[in-house]
Amino acid sequence: MAEVVRVYGHSTYKDVYVVELEDGSTRLATRNLVVGKRVYDEWLFKFNDVEYREWNAYRSKLAAALLKGIKELAITSGSKVLYLGAGSGTTASHVSDIVGLEGRVYAVEFAPRVMRELLSVAESRKNLIPILADARFPQRYRYLVGYSDVIYADVAQPDQASLVLLNAKHFLKEGGYLYLAIKARSIDVTKEPDEVYRREIDTLKKGYFDILDVIHLDPFDKDHAMVYARYVK
Amino acid sequence: MMKVFLTDVIVGAFAIDLNGNVIHKVVAPNDINKLVERVLKIEDDQPTDEFLRLLDELVSNYGKDLEVVVDNENYVKYLSDVGLKAVLEHGSEVLLRFREELPKHFVELGFIKSEGEYYEFLHTISLTITRSKLRRVAQKRDLLAVQAIRAIDDIDKVFNLFASRLREWYSIHFPELDDLVKEHIDYARIVAELGSRDYINEKGLKRLGFSEGKINKIINISGKSMGAELSGHDVEPIQTLANIMLELDRLRDELTSYLSSVMKEVAPNTTELVGPLLGARLLSLAGSLETLAKLPASTIQVLGAEKALFRALRTGGKPPKHGVIFQYPEIHKAPRWQRGKIARSLSTKLAIAIKADYFTGRFIADRLRTDLEERINEIKTLYAKPPVKVEKVKGRKPRRK
Numbered sequence: 165m166a167e168v169v170r171v172y173g174h175s176t177y178k179d180v181y182v183v184e185l186e187d188g189s190t191r192l193a194t195r196n197l198v199v200g201k202r203v204y205d206e207w208l209f210k211f212n213d214v215e216y217r218e219w220n221a222y223r224s225k226l227a228a229a230l231l232k233g234i235k236e237l238a239i240t241s242g243s244k245v246l247y248l249g250a251g252s253g254t255t256a257s258h259v260s261d262i263v264g265l266e267g268r269v270y271a272v273e274f275a276p277r278v279m280r281e282l283l284s285v286a287e288s289r290k291n292l293i294p295i296l297a298d299a300r301f302p303q304r305y306r307y308l309v310g311y312s313d314v315i316y317a318d319v320a321q322p323d324q325a326s327l328v329l330l331n332a333k334h335f336l337k338e339g340g341y342l343y344l345a346i347k348a349r350s351i352d353v354t355k356e357p358d359e360v361y362r363r364e365i366d367t368l369k370k371g372y373f374d375i376l377d378v379i380h381l382d383p384f385d386k387d388h389a390m391v392y393a394r395y396v397k
Numbered sequence: 398m399m400k401v402f403l404t405d406v407i408v409g410a411f412a413i414d415l416n417g418n419v420i421h422k423v424v425a426p427n428d429i430n431k432l433v434e435r436v437l438k439i440e441d442d443q444p445t446d447e448f449l450r451l452l453d454e455l456v457s458n459y460g461k462d463l464e465v466v467v468d469n470e471n472y473v474k475y476l477s478d479v480g481l482k483a484v485l486e487h488g489s490e491v492l493l494r495f496r497e498e499l500p501k502h503f504v505e506l507g508f509i510k511s512e513g514e515y516y517e518f519l520h521t522i523s524l525t526i527t528r529s530k531l532r533r534v535a536q537k538r539d540l541l542a543v544q545a546i547r548a549i550d551d552i553d554k555v556f557n558l559f560a561s562r563l564r565e566w567y568s569i570h571f572p573e574l575d576d577l578v579k580e581h582i583d584y585a586r587i588v589a590e591l592g593s594r595d596y597i598n599e600k601g602l603k604r605l606g607f608s609e610g611k612i613n614k615i616i617n618i619s620g621k622s623m624g625a626e627l628s629g630h631d632v633e634p635i636q637t638l639a640n641i642m643l644e645l646d647r648l649r650d651e652l653t654s655y656l657s658s659v660m661k662e663v664a665p666n667t668t669e670l671v672g673p674l675l676g677a678r679l680l681s682l683a684g685s686l687e688t689l690a691k692l693p694a695s696t697i698q699v700l701g702a703e704k705a706l707f708r709a710l711r712t713g714g715k716p717p718k719h720g721v722i723f724q725y726p727e728i729h730k731a732p733r734w735q736r737g738k739i740a741r742s743l744s745t746k747l748a749i750a751i752k753a754d755y756f757t758g759r760f761i762a763d764r765l766r767t768d769l770e771e772r773i774n775e776i777k778t779l780y781a782k783p784p785v786k787v788e789k790v791k792g793r794k795p796r797r798k
């Protein structure tokens with residue numbers, strides 16, 4: 165990989181970095197919380213004695229949303245994030261980088277096979293709390309999860325929005341934020357013909373969420389949009 | 398009618414009044430197994446022992462004229478069972494505030510020393526719980542650990558074989574390097590990254606992380622080496638071999654960290670006691686966790702020394718004092734006459750740990766480890782001096798007093 169020319173903080177998103185390479189291209193990156201350790205097949209960059217991890221937008225929907233210019237990144241250092249559908253930890257690990265040791269990522273995932281990978285990521289990341297549970301039953305993990313500033317949901321289920329509402333009721337503080345990866349085929353998401361998509365957005369609105377932004381993730385992810393919303397309970 | 402809020406958290410069950418004061422509590426013992434058991438119950442929507450006791454004690458202290466608020470619908474039933482009136486309320490201020498203050502309560506109850514440790518505590522608990530839940534659905538993961546450790550041992554063999562070959566081969570070109578660089582991996586790095594003697598310079602060696610002194614020595618000698626000049630065409634295959642060694646080393650690292658996570662799941666006690674590598678070697682020798690769990694301590698002590706054991710049985714000679722557990726640092730670092738005693742003590746603890754891993758999954762290794770360390774210290778002081786040899790000549794002494 166080409167040499168790093170410089171690294172600078174992203175102009176819009178706090179605690180996210182841009183790595184500029186010799187060939188003039190740039191990469192999104194987060195500061196590696198566990199130096200020397202990779203989580204998926206991302207690149208590690210060293211600059212001025214600080215290590216950064218490439219944040220691959222083709223692998224992480226949140227990175228894609230940032231590259232597509234979503235309005236804000238409400239996850240910053242110190243945030244408490246409830247992550248629903250953490251998978252093997254690709255995106256969750258970057259969120260863990262961003263929130264740092266003062267922050268917290270409660271990572272809910274219900275598939276044992278995937279959880280095994282997430283567990284090994286969590287072993288070295290002290291701010292990542294793995295929770296093997298079904299996100300449809302938040303009372304089962306309420307003993308572990310505290311009040312959260314942000315919910316990040318990517319469970320890839322048709323009834324995601326109601327699952328989010330339930331979790332918000334338990335754990336999201338008033339004025340907290342939501343990022344929801346939602347299935348959406350058309351690139352102009354506001355004209356989405358898909359019934360499912362419209363129903364999901366409606367559910368969110370009825371559940372006291374103000375929709376702040378919706379952005380399609382094409383070309384990084386052709387089937388999803390990211391919804392950004394605020395909890396106004 | 399008095400209003401109380403009930404909640405069940407990791408460390409116990411609490412009753413809180415409208416002002417947020419804890420009016421009654423039943424605290425669980427500070428033992429990770431107990432806590433994990435509690436949590437698994439909470440997750441299965443069952444009331445914990447502490448919660449049920451809290452209900453009884455509330456009724457006997459305050460009578461039944463209480464309005465009880467809970468935030469879990471499943472608890473409503475247990476409340477009406479003891480004749481209490483229950484209200485279900487999600488996200489009530491009182492309970493939310495109480496949860497926010499949990500770090501403080503944990504400190505007061507002595508589960509942690511300072512509020513700063515709270516999240517570390519949660520992290521540890523969540524990892525333990527997750528592992529124990531994964532174990533419930535796990536199948537044959539011990540066999541994966543067995544294969545992984547065998548692959549690691551294979552890699553070590555191949556690595557050493559290649560290292561000898563590499564040294565012999567490259568020595569045609571730079572014979573003096575063999576003595577200068579003892580670690581195989583360092584040697585391979587020099588050959589792979591720098592190649593021909595002509596490219597061995599300060600900048601390159603520095604990049605590989607060698608010390609100032611070492612760098613000077615290598616450069617010095619390289620200038621007056623007695624080795625043959627080789628063309629790039631001749632050096633290339635040697636570099637390929639060195640590169641494969643680096644690749645093997647990386648693979649070994651990956652396998653080791655994989656093995657460590659599998660072992661923590663399938664055999665957490667064994668792993669805590671002797672580490673993932675030795676733990677997996679024991680598994681590998683026995684074949685599976687089940688077989689290993691059924692072996693007595695005396696067999697575990699000599700696992701991996703079967704040849705010596707059978708020789709001893711055949712010839713009536715001395716049986717071996719230890720098998721693969723010799724790799725346990727406290728054994729191989731100890732003076733010869735202490736080793737058998739430490740080995741016996743370790744294998745006794747190991748047998749308990751392995752049985753816990755297989756039969757109950759309870760985490761008991763912290764206690765086992767303290768016991769073991771105490772016993773080892775005792776052995777070190779009691780048998781600080783080598784035994785006096787003359788006693789043997791006097792004839793047989795009874796083995797035990």
Ligand SMILES: C[S@@+](CC[C@H](N)C(=O)[O-])C[C@H]1O[C@@H](n2cnc3c(N)ncnc32)[C@H](O)[C@@H]1O
Nearest residue numbers: 249250251254255273274275298299318319320
């Ligand atoms: C698209 S993947 C998540 C990828 C991940 N967010 C990332 O970007 O790295 C969706 C995950 O949600 C999990 N999931 C689906 N339904 C769930 C539920 N009800 N509770 C918890 N996890 C669920 C699936 O097992 C799967 O791993």
